[in-house]
Structures are given as C-alpha cells and as structure tokens.
Amino acid sequence: MDLDGKLGSLVVEIESQLKKYLRSLTFGRSAELREMISYHMGWEDDLGGGKRLRPVLTLLCAGACGGDHARAMPAALGIEFFHNFTLIHDDIQDGSTTRHGHPTVWTRWGVPQAINAGDTLLSIAQQALLGLDATCGSVVAVRAAQELNQVCLRLTRGQYLDMAFEKEEEVELETYLDMIRDKTAELLAFSTGVGGLAAGAGDTVIRQLSVYGENLGMAFQVQDDLLGIWGDPAVTGKSAAGDLLARKKTLPILFGLRESEAFRALWRVENPEPEQVTAMADLLQACGAQAYVRAEAAEFTRQAFDALAELFSGGNADADALKALTEGLLHRQM
Amino acid sequence: MDLDGKLGSLVVEIESQLKKYLRSLTFGRSAELREMISYHMGWEDDLGGGKRLRPVLTLLCAGACGGDHARAMPAALGIEFFHNFTLIHDDIQDGSTTRHGHPTVWTRWGVPQAINAGDTLLSIAQQALLGLDATCGSVVAVRAAQELNQVCLRLTRGQYLDMAFEKEEEVELETYLDMIRDKTAELLAFSTGVGGLAAGAGDTVIRQLSVYGENLGMAFQVQDDLLGIWGDPAVTGKSAAGDLLARKKTLPILFGLRESEAFRALWRVENPEPEQVTAMADLLQACGAQAYVRAEAAEFTRQAFDALAELFSGGNADADALKALTEGLLHRQM
Numbered sequence: 151m152d153l154d155g156k157l158g159s160l161v162v163e164i165e166s167q168l169k170k171y172l173r174s175l176t177f178g179r180s181a182e183l184r185e186m187i188s189y190h191m192g193w194e195d196d197l198g199g200g201k202r203l204r205p206v207l208t209l210l211c212a213g214a215c216g217g218d219h220a221r222a223m224p225a226a227l228g229i230e231f232f233h234n235f236t237l238i239h240d241d242i243q244d245g246s247t248t249r250h251g252h253p254t255v256w257t258r259w260g261v262p263q264a265i266n267a268g269d270t271l272l273s274i275a276q277q278a279l280l281g282l283d284a285t286c287g288s289v290v291a292v293r294a295a296q297e298l299n300q301v302c303l304r305l306t307r308g309q310y311l312d313m314a315f316e317k318e319e320e321v322e323l324e325t326y327l328d329m330i331r332d333k334t335a336e337l338l339a340f341s342t343g344v345g346g347l348a349a350g351a352g353d354t355v356i357r358q359l360s361v362y363g364e365n366l367g368m369a370f371q372v373q374d375d376l377l378g379i380w381g382d383p384a385v386t387g388k389s390a391a392g393d394l395l396a397r398k399k400t401l402p403i404l405f406g407l408r409e410s411e412a413f414r415a416l417w418r419v420e421n422p423e424p425e426q427v428t429a430m431a432d433l434l435q436a437c438g439a440q441a442y443v444r445a446e447a448a449e450f451t452r453q454a455f456d457a458l459a460e461l462f463s464g465g466n467a468d469a470d471a472l473k474a475l476t477e478g479l480l481h482r483q484m
Numbered sequence: 485m486d487l488d489g490k491l492g493s494l495v496v497e498i499e500s501q502l503k504k505y506l507r508s509l510t511f512g513r514s515a516e517l518r519e520m521i522s523y524h525m526g527w528e529d530d531l532g533g534g535k536r537l538r539p540v541l542t543l544l545c546a547g548a549c550g551g552d553h554a555r556a557m558p559a560a561l562g563i564e565f566f567h568n569f570t571l572i573h574d575d576i577q578d579g580s581t582t583r584h585g586h587p588t589v590w591t592r593w594g595v596p597q598a599i600n601a602g603d604t605l606l607s608i609a610q611q612a613l614l615g616l617d618a619t620c621g622s623v624v625a626v627r628a629a630q631e632l633n634q635v636c637l638r639l640t641r642g643q644y645l646d647m648a649f650e651k652e653e654e655v656e657l658e659t660y661l662d663m664i665r666d667k668t669a670e671l672l673a674f675s676t677g678v679g680g681l682a683a684g685a686g687d688t689v690i691r692q693l694s695v696y697g698e699n700l701g702m703a704f705q706v707q708d709d710l711l712g713i714w715g716d717p718a719v720t721g722k723s724a725a726g727d728l729l730a731r732k733k734t735l736p737i738l739f740g741l742r743e744s745e746a747f748r749a750l751w752r753v754e755n756p757e758p759e760q761v762t763a764m765a766d767l768l769q770a771c772g773a774q775a776y777v778r779a780e781a782a783e784f785t786r787q788a789f790d791a792l793a794e795l796f797s798g799g800n801a802d803a804d805a806l807k808a809l810t811e812g813l814l815h816r817q818m
Contacts, residue, residue: 179659180641182648239603243596262577265599266643269573272603273636276610280630288622295629296614302607307514309600314516325513 153474156467157206163219164205164226169193171227171278186267187274190238190255200250203479204341205230207366210475211342211359213468214461217349221285225294225344228279231271232298233337236305238268243313272302286348294344301340308333321404327368327446335367342366355461362457369450369480375400376443379431391427401446402439406430410437451480487808490801491540497553498539498560503527505561505612520601521608524572524589534584537813538675539564541700544809545676545693547802548795551683555619559628559678562613565605566632567671570639572602577647606636620682628678635674642667655738661702661780669701676700689795696791703784703814709734710777713765725761735780736773740764744771785814 168191177184188194205226212222240246241254242264248254256264279298283291311329315321342363346356378393379402393400399407406413413433416426434440454476462469502525511518522528539560546556553560574580575588576598582588590598613632617625645663649655676697680690712727713736727734733741740747747767750760768774788810796803 175637177641179662180644180648183641183644239599243599261595262647263644265573265577265602266640266647268599268603269606269643270637270640272606273633273640277630277633277637280626280633283626283630288626291626292614292617292622292629295626296611296617299607299611299614303509303604303611306600306604306607307511307517309603310514310517310597313596313600314514328513 153471153478156471157475160206160209160219161202164202164209164230167223168227168230171231172274175274183263183267183270186255186259186263187234187271189258190234190267190271192250202230204233204337206475207338207341207363207472208345208348210468210472211345211363212349213345214466214472215346215349215351215355215359216466217345217351222345222348224281224285225279225348227281228275228277228294228298229337229341229344231275231278232302235268235271235275236309236337238264238271240309242268243309282348286350290347294347297340297344301336304332304336308336315399320407321399323401323404323408326399326401326404330371331364331368334371335364338367338370339364358457358461362454362461365450365454365457366476366479369447369454372401372443372447372450373480375402376440376447379403379434380440391431394422394427394430402434402443405439405442406434406437409439410434413437447480454480487805487812490805491809494540494543494553495536498536498543498564501557502561502564505565506608509608517601517604520589520593520597521568521605523592524568524601524605526584536564538567538671540809541672541675541697541806542679542682544802544806545679545697546683547679548800548806549680549683549685549689549693550800551679551685556679556682558615558619559613559682561615562609562611562628562632563671563675563678565609565612566636569602569605569609570643572598572605574643576602577643616682620684624681628681631674631678635670638666638670642670649733654741655733657735657738657742660733660735660738664705665698665702668705669698672701672704673698692791692795696788696795699784699788699791700810700813703781703788706735706777706781706784707814709736710774710781713737713768714774725765728756728761728764736768736777739773739776740768740771743773744768747771781814788814 208226339360343360542560673694677694
C-alpha cells in the first residue's frame with residue numbers, strides 16, 4: 151500500500167473509533183450536547199473533521215516501536231478529543247466565527263453552551279485515554295493521564311501568554327517560541343511519546359519520540375507563520391499576507407517589529423490599504439525576518455529528522471510511513 | 485476536640501495542602517494565571533475560600549472506613565480543585581459578576597482568560613487526584629480518575645440541561661431532579677465514595693458511601709430551593725424570595741407553574757412589584773409547593789441518614805463527625 155493509502159486507512163479507522171466512543175456515552179435528555187460535539191468533530195452532514203494528525207502519529211509511533219495499533223488506540227482517541235476541546239474553547243476566546251468554512255460551536259449554540267461542550271470533550275478525552283488501563287494496564291494508564299494533564303497545564307499557560315501578547319507592544323522572540331512550544335508542540339510531543347509508552351518502549355526511546363514530536367510541532371508552527379505571510383493563497387487556502395491583515399503577532403512580524411522602524415510605522419496603521427500590506431511583507435523580507443524564520447523552521451525540521459533517524463535506523467512499515475509523513479508535513483510548498 | 489474544632493482543623497489542613505499543591509506547579513511567564521486561580525480560591529488578601537465541604541467529606545469517609553487522611557488527601561485536593569473549575573465556568577455561563585461579595589474571575593480578567601483559568605484548574609484537579617498513585621497505587625488512581633471523569637460528564641450534562649431550562653416554558657419535576665442529581669449530587673457521591681476507595685474499603689461499602697453522598701447532595705440542593713423562597717434573609721444572607729426575583733426555575737417554582745394558574749399569571753409579569761413577589765410566595769404555599777418540596781427534602785435526608793447509619797453502626801471519631809456534620813447540614817434553619 152502506498153503512503154496515502156496507508157494514512158487514509160488509519161484515518162478511517164481512527165474516525166470510526168472516535169464515533170463509536172462518543173456513541174457509547176449516555177447523554178439522556180442532554181442529547182443536544184452530543185450533537186454539538188458531533189458537529190464540531192465534523193460528523194454532521196459529513197463536513198470532514200480535519201487531518202487527525204495527532205492520533206495518526208500516536209499509532210505510527212506505537213507501530214514503529216513494534217507495538218500494535220489497538221493497544222495504543224485509547225491514547226490516540228483521547229488525544230484527538232483533547233485537541234478538539236482546545237479548538238472549541240479557542241474559537242470562543244479568539245471570537246472566531248467560522249472553522250473549516252462552517253460556523254463555530256459558540257456561533258451556533260452561544261458562548262455558555264460552547265464552554266460546556268468544551269468541558270464535556272475534555273472529560274471525554276481523559277476518559278478515552280484512561281482506556282489504556284484495559285489495553286496496557288494501570289501503570290501505563292496513570293502515567294499517560296499524568297502526562298496529558300501536564301500537557302494541558304502547559305497548553306493553558308501558552309494560551310494565557312498568547313492572549314496576553316495581544317495587548318503587548320513588543321514580545322521577545324524567545325518568549326514567543328516558548329509560547330508556541332507550550333501551546334502547540336507539547337501536545338505533539340505527547341502524541342508521539344505515548345505511542346512508544348503504549349508499545350512498551352523504554353524511557354530513552356519514549357524521550358526521543360517526544361523530542362521528535364516537539365520539534366515536528368515547532369517546525370510546523372514556525373512554517374505556518376511563514377505561510378501566513380508569504381504562502382501562496384492558491385495552496386494554503388488562506389488570503390495572502392493573512393497574518394498581517396489579522397494583526398497576528400507571529401514570529402516574522404515580531405522580528406520585523408524589533409528590527410525595522412519602517413515596518414513598525416506601517417504596523418501601527420489601523421486599516422492598512424492593500425499596497426501597505428504588500429509593503430509590510432516586503433519590509434519583513436528586506437529586514438531579514440523571512441530569512442530568520444526560514445532558518446528557525448529549518449533547524450527544528452533538522453532536529454525532528456535527526457531524532458527520527460536515530461530512533462528507527464532499521465525501520466519497519468510504520469517507521470517508514472512516519473518518515474514519509476514527516477517529509478510531507480515539513481516540506482510544504484509556499 | 486468538639487465537632488467545630490475537628491472540622492476547623494481539617495479545613496486548615498486541606499487549605500494548606502491546596503495552596504502547597506498550586507505553589508508546586510511551574511507557571512513561568514504565565515504567573516498571572518496562578519494569581520487568577522489563587523484569587524478564585526480566596527487566597528488573595530485572605531478573602532476566605534468557602535467551606536471545603538467536599539474534601540472534608542472525602543477525608544472523614546476515609547477515616548470512618550479506618551483509613552488515614554493522608555492517603556485520601558490527593559482525592560480531596562483533586563475534588564476541591566475540580567469543584568472550583570466548575571464555579572469559574574459557571575460564573576461565566578450565568579453572567580454572575582460577584583461571588584462571596586467579590587468580583588468573579590471573568591469580571592476581573594475577561595471571559596477568554598477566565599475560560600482558560602477554568603481549563604487550567606480542571607487539569608490541575610485531574611493531576612492532583614492522580615496523586616493517589618503514590619498513596620494508594622495505580623489501580624486505585626485509575627479507578628478514581630475514571631470515576632471523576634464520569635462525574636464530569638454527568639455534571640456537564642446537568643449544566644447543559646440547567647441552561648436549556650431557562651428557555652423552556654415548563655420543566656417536569658422529575659427532569660429537574662435529574663438535572664440537580666447530575667449537576668450537584670454526583671460530585672458529592674464521588675467525594676464520599678472515593679474516601680472509602682482510598683481507605684481500601686470493599687465495593688459494597690463504597691457504593692453505600694456514594695448513596696449517602698448522593699442523597700446528601702440532593703437533600704442539600706432541594707433545601708436550598710426551599711430557602712431560596714422562604715429562607716430568612718438574616719440567616720441565609722440572601723434576599724427574601726430571592727429565587728422568585730432572579731426568576732430561577734427551582735423545584736417549588738416548577739411545582740407552582742404546574743399546579744397554580746394564579747401563580748403562572750404572576751410569574752409572567754416582567755418586573756414584579758414587592759407585593760407581587762410576596763403574593764407569589766403565598767400562592768406557592770397555598771398550592772402545596774412548599775409542602776411538596778419539604779417532603780422531598782425530608783425523604784432525601786432520611787435516605788442519607790439511613791445510609792450512614794447502616795455504614796457505621798459501630799462508629800469511630802470520624803464516623804461520629806460525619807453524622808454530626810450531616811445533621812448540621814440537613815437541619816439548617818429557615
């Protein structure tokens with residue numbers, strides 16, 4: 151089977167298990183709460199629910215360590231539910247009215263019910279992950295649950311900072327990188343590490359898997375910041391220089407605010423004209439922001455590949471798929 | 485030591501452990517997030533943080549089963565943090581601007597940060613509870629975590645219904661009782677049951693402890709509904725007929741809406757005059773609402789005491805304290 155076929159069938163399996171898990175829970179008179187979650191997951195009218203990247207990584211890491219997917223499945227489900235809890239609350243916090251082109255949960259059901267739907271999904275996530283008790287025993291289940299909650303604490307720390315940054319004039323580049331590590335990369339590190347844990351790998355391997363996941367997450371996010379300004383709208387599906395329009399303080403923009411007086415002046419303009427937006431992107435390129443961010447992305451990418459290469463020098467089908475998937479993710483076209 | 489002294493020293497111990505737990509967590513640049521939690525817990529300027537009823541119940545139940553408090557402490561801490569997560573989100577959902585006479589978290593830090601503070605507290609709660617791994621082993625820790633997340637799911641189901649009720653003309657009394665069971669009583673049932681679990685009690689005892697906790701929770705909530713209309717403001721610290729003014733669809737009001745045409749008519753008045761509020765309370769009494777709710781409270785109270793009596797016919801100091809505490813809680817004066 152080729153890579154796309156292999157990943158495709160993994161996603162189908164994960165999707166089917168996620169649905170089965172949600173169906174197995176009793177909602178009684180609160181059936182609409184299940185509908186809210188089902189809608190967010192993309193299951194109403196088959197809206198399509200995202201790439202399920204994190205649980206795919208968990209299963210592939212488990213397989214690459216010689217474990218089987220079924221034993222790691224509770225962790226995979228827990229992580230995907232967890233990720234979606236963060237999205238529901240994120241959309242409220244950011245005031246985002248659409249996701250994947252559809253109204254967000256809070257837009258459709260109001261903020262109070264959407265907060266509650268997110269809380270529900272967080273408890274479902276924990277519960278699903280604790281299913282590791284049945285497949286791997288209680289020691290593994292407790293450790294995984296402890297790690298998930300450490301990740302959750304770091305994620306909320308990152309989320310705190312991300313929201314706090316909106317009100318700050320300047321943010322240090324290192325502080326920004328810490329924030330995306332907490333908010334995004336730690337969950338990736340857990341997704342990969344727990345695959346090894348479920349497969350019975352030793353601590354050294356698990357740690358190395360986490361290093362891979364963390365760097366993958368960092369590389370992916372930093373690349374996203376690049377694409378948010380210089381990405382081709384035809385490829386990314388987002389508007390050109392979208393992050394400049396949305397006034398998101400991403401890595402290249404923070405670099406520009408630090409290095410370029412001309413950029414700072416234009417950034418202060420409230421509703422910039424299209425030519426001013428183009429000028430800002432050009433200034434970022436001229437002051438070295440693009441080169442800096444490219445170098446950062448390249449460094450995280452290198453570290454992710456190094457970790458992978460060290461881990462699976464021999465390799466098996468899942469390790470090969472993991473490498474190919476990582477290639478695909480980190481060599482996205484601008 | 486008398487009961488007040490015993491309970492007082494338990495609360496002091498719990499309070500000190502809660503603070504120590506929060507201090508042990510790393511917040512880095514997000515130190516303000518810790519402040520938000522600390523503020524909500526009542527620890528800034530010693531605002532006083534509530535009765536800590538749930539963790540007191542956990543420790544007393546553990547002690548009454550012959551276990552020691554230290555082994556059950558992780559559960560007690562987890563439950564109190566969990567309860568406070570629900571309060572932070574509840575205040576946003578209800579639009580409550582004050583709690584215990586102080587601005588709520590969302591009033592002070594805004595809704596997005598308050599949602600995040602609640603999420604943080606939920607992960608701290610889970611983490612604290614999983615500390616049972618160190619005191620009671622992984623099998624107990626996994627079971628307790630699974631039960632906490634089942635409670636969380638039921639609580640969010642109850643919360644969904646509670647918010648949905650606001651928009652409904654009439655709500656069946658049974659549906660209302662189901663809602664408060666999910667939203668309030670289940671957490672009490674867990675608080676008592678997990679004390680037995682941590683003490684190494686058998687399943688029959690744990691189940692009976694949960695029956696006690698659930699009925700205690702139901703009795704307490706139904707009594708609260710009584711006091712919300714007929715409570716003496718000088719004792720309750722709330723305004724007379726407060727629930728009628730706040731238009732909360734509590735048990736006596738739902739009974740009145742079903743039974744009394746005259747009450748229904750007055751209930752529809754948008755901003756009732758004081759004499760109309762008094763008239764509503766009188767109509768509720770006349771149509772049998774007060775008697776019905778009193779009978780319900782008495783029945784739940786009886787079941788709570790029966791469960792306790794069956795459990796600890798012999799008794800020890802903690803079992804005696806539990807009985808005395810239950811007396812105090814359920815024989816509140818109107």
